[in-house]
Amino acid sequence: MTTPERDDGGSFSQVFAAALRASGVSLSWLRRRLVDRGNPVSMATLSYWRSGLRAPEGAASLAAVEDIERLLDLPTGALLAQVTERVRLGALHDPHIPFTEEQITEALNETLHILEAPPLDITREISTHVVGDVDADGYLRRRTARTLLQSVSPSTVEFVTYTLLSAEDPLIRPEMTVHGARMVRDHMHASERVYAYVLQLDQPLSLGVTTMIEVTMEGHGDDTSQPETGAFVVRPIRDLVLWTRFHEDAIPDWLDELERTEDMDEMVYRPLRPQASVHQTRRDFGPGALGIRWGYDP
Numbered sequence: 001m002t003t004p005e006r007d008d009g010g011s012f013s014q015v016f017a018a019a020l021r022a023s024g025v026s027l028s029w030l031r032r033r034l035v036d037r038g039n040p041v042s043m044a045t046l047s048y049w050r051s052g053l054r055a056p057e058g059a060a061s062l063a064a065v066e067d068i069e070r071l072l073d074l075p076t077g078a079l080l081a082q083v084t085e086r087v088r089l090g091a092l093h094d095p096h097i098p099f100t101e102e103q104i105t106e107a108l109n110e111t112l113h114i115l116e117a118p119p120l121d122i123t124r125e126i127s128t129h130v131v132g133d134v135d136a137d138g139y140l141r142r143r144t145a146r147t148l149l150q151s152v153s154p155s156t157v158e159f160v161t162y163t164l165l166s167a168e169d170p171l172i173r174p175e176m177t178v179h180g181a182r183m184v185r186d187h188m189h190a191s192e193r194v195y196a197y198v199l200q201l202d203q204p205l206s207l208g209v210t211t212m213i214e215v216t217m218e219g220h221g222d223d224t225s226q227p228e229t230g231a232f233v234v235r236p237i238r239d240l241v242l243w244t245r246f247h248e249d250a251i252p253d254w255l256d257e258l259e260r261t262e263d264m265d266e267m268v269y270r271p272l273r274p275q276a277s278v279h280q281t282r283r284d285f286g287p288g289a290l291g292i293r294w295g296y297d298p
Helices: 011-023 027-036 043-051 059-071 102-115
Strands: 123-134 140-151 157-165 175-179 181-188 194-205 210-218 228-233 237-246 254-261 268-272 277-285 288-295
Touching (some): 102 194, 123 228, 140 228, 175 181, 228 237
Parallel strands (some): 123 237
Antiparallel strands (some): 123 140, 228 288, 254 268
């Protein structure tokens, strides 16, 4: 299907309506599929989009439009190219650190001050997929996180801040490989409970624009710490996936899932069945922390 040039006369609605007619599907079918895929849009909104009375605005609507392209078998960008440049992000949640320990929070604030780090609330994570590889010694050797990051700042975002926190075991400065950005400075707090680093993005972001960042950390086996891996988010994230893979000679004897959100008074531990590969998924999760820890019987 030929995509018309964008104009101010509602060309998005024209392309959308034509695609619906060509596919032979109804708005109710489309709405059900969007709900099933985690991008709920009301029937009224879809009807407004088709008639041109309204146009998609905001991150959630733009994500739904991307899904509509796939559901209607349209070329990538066929609908998004017709959306006006004006982006309305909608309500944003205040950023929160999932750990409430006063010392950790104070150490984090000190670290961010030393780094002259950009604020944590100028971007948000839309999705993060984390893969952790456990070596034959039973300790985490590699952790790779791929994040779809979106700017929520009216100013251009060129630098972003990432942090690692530990309320129990001391952190060790990791060896890192970054794609989509480059590290410009980092700092390990004297308490060894907070490590933070500032990344310069390959491409600066304007309001509502997204980018991908991949960070791989090479671990250091340390038999004085508890083997574990996880992720924490300071704002609700649409899609969080953790996949931990164990070496065939290091399948654990016991395995616990760790989870903490603002609705929980403390960390919740759930036993899992030990196996060679464990994945955890959450939709619309956070602020909070999710992870696993494992061990071996004597």
